[in-house]
Amino acid sequence: MPYEERYEKALVSMKAHEAFISSFIQEHLDDQAVAKLKGVWQEGVKPIPEDASFEEKYEVTYGNWVWETKNAYRFIRERLGKEGLQQFVHTEVEGQSVSTLVQLYFY
Numbered sequence: 001m002p003y004e005e006r007y008e009k010a011l012v013s014m015k016a017h018e019a020f021i022s023s024f025i026q027e028h029l030d031d032q033a034v035a036k037l038k039g040v041w042q043e044g045v046k047p048i049p050e051d052a053s054f055e056e057k058y059e060v061t062y063g064n065w066v067w068e069t070k071n072a073y074r075f076i077r078e079r080l081g082k083e084g085l086q087q088f089v090h091t092e093v094e095g096q097s098v099s100t101l102v103q104l105y106f107y
Helices: 003-028 031-044 054-094 099-106
Strands: none
Touching: 003 031, 003 054, 031 054
């Protein structure tokens, strides 16, 4: 798969994953928790240079997704405990929201 296509799919998948995580946080906590998590995400998200190659854009986007996912899991575990994290993982897998992201990793 060409890097342009990988990059485009990574962006779409990242936005969908952000929406899924935000929805879960809002449902189980509140809007303030969603804002807090988004603030944590912004601390480590790297900007995507407009003049970069599609390979570089893909790598930055994928790195941002890893950062957001890692911090989302930590955030959920800290606020909802182990049971909340297990519920998140179960909901995520059950909803197959990660299937596209898994495909990105293998292509």
